[in-house]
Amino acid sequence: xxxxxxxxxxxxxxxxxxxxxxxxxxxxxxxxxxxxxxxxxxxxxxxxxxxxxxxxxxxxxxxxxxxxxxxxxxxxxxxxxxxxxxxxxxxxxxxxxxxxxxxxxxxxxxxxxxxxxxxxxxxxxxxxxxxxxxxxxxxxxxxxxxxxxxxxxxxxxxxxxxxxxxxxxxxxxxxxxxxxxxxxxxxxxxxxxxxxxxxxxxxxxxxxxxxxxxxxxxxxxxxxxxxxxxxxxxxxxxxxxxxxxxxxxxxxxxxxxxxxxxxxxxxxxxxxxxxxxxxxxxxxxxxxxxxxxxxxxxxxxxxxxxxxxxxxxxxxxxxxxxxxxxxxxxxxxxxxxxxxxxxxxxxxxxxxxxxxxxxxxxxxxxxxxxxxxxxxxxxxxxxxxxxxxxxxxxxxxxxxxxxxxxxxxxxxxxxxxxxxxxxxxxxxxxxxxxxxxxxxxxxxxxxxxxxxxxxxxxxxxxxxxxxxxxxxxxxxxxxxxxxxxxxxxxxxxxxxxxxxxxxxxxxxxxxxxxxxxxxxxxxxxxxxxxxxxxxxxxxxxxxxxxxxxxxxxxxxxxxxxxxxxxxxxxxxxxxxxxxxxxxxxxxxxxxxxxxxxxxxxxxxxxxx
Ligand code: G6P
Numbered sequence: 242x243x244x245x246x247x248x249x250x251x252x253x254x255x256x257x258x259x260x261x262x263x264x265x266x267x268x269x270x271x272x273x274x275x276x277x278x279x280x281x282x283x284x285x286x287x288x289x290x291x292x293x294x295x296x297x298x299x300x301x302x303x304x305x306x307x308x309x310x311x312x313x314x315x316x317x318x319x320x321x322x323x324x325x326x327x328x329x330x331x332x333x334x335x336x337x338x339x340x341x342x343x344x345x346x347x348x349x350x351x352x353x354x355x356x357x358x359x360x361x362x363x364x365x366x367x368x369x370x371x372x373x374x375x376x377x378x379x380x381x382x383x384x385x386x387x388x389x390x391x392x393x394x395x396x397x398x399x400x401x402x403x404x405x406x407x408x409x410x411x412x413x414x415x416x417x418x419x420x421x422x423x424x425x426x427x428x429x430x431x432x433x434x435x436x437x438x439x440x441x442x443x444x445x446x447x448x449x450x451x452x453x454x455x456x457x458x459x460x461x462x463x464x465x466x467x468x469x470x471x472x473x474x475x476x477x478x479x480x481x482x483x484x485x486x487x488x489x490x491x492x493x494x495x496x497x498x499x500x501x502x503x504x505x506x507x508x509x510x511x512x513x514x515x516x517x518x519x520x521x522x523x524x525x526x527x528x529x530x531x532x533x534x535x536x537x538x539x540x541x542x543x544x545x546x547x548x549x550x551x552x553x554x555x556x557x558x559x560x561x562x563x564x565x566x567x568x569x570x571x572x573x574x575x576x577x578x579x580x581x582x583x584x585x586x587x588x589x590x591x592x593x594x595x596x597x598x599x600x601x602x603x604x605x606x607x608x609x610x611x612x613x614x615x616x617x618x619x620x621x622x623x624x625x626x627x628x629x630x631x632x633x634x635x636x637x638x639x640x641x642x643x644x645x646x647x648x649x650x651x652x653x654x655x656x657x658x659x660x661x662x663x664x665x666x667x668x669x670x671x672x673x674x675x676x677x678x679x680x681x682x683x684x685x686x687x688x689x690x691x692x693x694x695x696x697x698x699x700x701x702x703x704x705x706x707x708x709x710x711x712x713x714x715x716x717x718x719x720x721x722x723x724x725x726x727x728x729x730x731x732x733x734x735x736x737x738x739x740x741x742x743x744x745x746x747x748x749x750x751x752x753x754x755x756x757x758x759x760x761x762x763x764x765x766x767x768x769x770x771x772x773x774x775x776x777x778x779x780x781x782x783x784x785x786x787x788x789x790x791x792x793x794x795x796x797x798x799x800x801x802x803x804x805x806x807x808x809x810x811x812x813x814x815x816x817x818x819x820x821x822x823x824x825x826x827x828x829x830x831x832x833x834x835x836x837x838x839x840x841x842x843x844x845x846x847x848x849x
Contacts, residue, residue, distance in 0.1 A: 254308050
């Protein structure tokens with residue numbers, strides 16, 4: 242999705258804007274632009290394509306002098322990717338410039354009204370109406386004009402705004418689209434996401450819905466839409482600057498895969514105390530936990546797959562019924578929620594529009610909500626009744642790996658906690674589970690070290706057209722994530738099937754040489770899935786199997802086998818997914834795909 246950066250300081254703004262935008266590239270974009278006040282007017286430069294084009298156009302910002310500016314990476318929604326549709330947009334006189342994330346739903350109506358008043362439009366975007374609307378209401382008071390405009394907008398937005406006759410200020414405002422303000426040493430900044438400002442500051446304000454931030458050289462003030470001043474506290478973020486750098490790896494995705502042992506350890510260890518699971522953030526007494534009779538997980542993408550895996554664990558281990566919904570379906574379904582149902586929203590960014598809307602829907606029903614979130618202070622983290630953070634640090638690659646792994650173990654911890662409190666786990670079992678949890682980081686590391694072998698194997702599949710992943714139970718959940726990883730970064734069509742469902746249609750697609758990835762980590766389902774593998778291999782499929790160490794006889798049937806080390810059957814997802822991530826990665830690299838920024842995808846999906 243689009244990215245916003247703004248700067249007001251003592252040094253040239255353009256290089257800071259370009260640098261900040263480069264840290265937001267991972268969000269996905271197809272054009273970019275910056276606006277800088279040069280001492281007398283606002284200069285705007287925009288370009289279709291990669292940020293590199295804009296950097297070349299401005300000689301890395303050198304041709305745009307000035308210390309105040311705003312910048313944007315655009316992911317096209319209204320109007321094709323082009324120079325003219327790129328942001329910033331501005332009024333006719335060029336005295337007001339705007340960058341925008343989100344969608345203005347009533348922009349056509351506003352556009353018509355403005356056209357009737359004589360306003361002319363250059364672009365097809367929804368954003369341009371905001372520049373002209375600001376022009377219409379601007380009588381010398383930026384705060385007043387911004388408030389007037391906000392009253393008239395429907396939809397979601399985050400704006401960065403410059404007024405040429407208030408050149409010592411940058412304005413920022415948002416509704417349902419993320420935006421932060423940071424207090425830097427050499428100036429103050431705004432951005433859609435923390436990595437964009439990490440180089441300059443770690444003291445961050447999370448701008449709330451309807452709050453207007455007014456940045457000057459040495460202060461950041463906040464106002465509501467009535468122009469009243471608001472007190473806000475900055476949060477200190479621990480992420481270090483290098484977390485948003487590749488650190489010698491070829492891609493962020495590879496680096497982040499290699500960070501998984503740490504991520505898993507960091508998420509588990511603060512919650513292990515005296516050989517027990519302690520999740521203080523839950524803020525629930527044992528009695529309150531026992532009162533919960535059903536859990537619902539709502540999420541999108543890989544976070545949804547974590548929910549699918551968790552369903553098997555909660556139902557199997559804690560004997561608690563769990564429903565799992567994709568947020569985009571849940572929010573419009575008029576769902577029926579039980580009174581004692583806990584709603585868990587899983588989200589790396591904490592900003593996914595559908596997940597946020599689902600959270601609000603659940604709250605409206607009066608249900609207790611828990612966010613499993615990676616970004617501290619994000620919208621879901623702020624709005625959920627309780628928050629359990631995953632400690633994955635910033636994740637830059639669009640295709641999630643380390644945040645997914647952290648979410649998985651957060652769900653294991655919760656399941657064990659619920660199982661224990663509900664009397665479903667003996668002391669001995671609890672001890673065993675904790676021992677196995679502690680081993681996971683090391684075991685993940687071991688699997689990562691296998692990457693050369695997988696790279697060779699993956700190279701044989703760069704020309705594949707279709708790949709199928711099959712499994713039963715938790716192995717089906719793993720298949721879903723394995724399939725998503727492959728398709729999103731390599732553009733190879735792939736599908737995940739519950740192995741038992743193959744015979745109901747998909748088997749007709751199995752033919753000579755077709756790659757079938759089979760996951761068999763569940764002892765009680767092993768034989769069943771084996772039969773499905775045989776059905777595929779007798780029809781000529783090439784079988785890639787991921788299974789437990791002891792299942793060596795699988796080599797008689799499977800063509801390529803990856804073994805995962807011994808762990809509790811509920812935790813196998815954390816191990817089996819590692820070779821699948823590596824496989825997807827090396828296929829994509831072999832095909833020459835833009836692994837970190839796959840086409841059409843965005844990291845943080847802040848529009849519906
Ligand atoms: C996008 C990302 C996925 C992610 C999903 C949910 O599709 O590409 O990697 O799983 O959004 O994002 P969230 O931030 O809510 O976990």
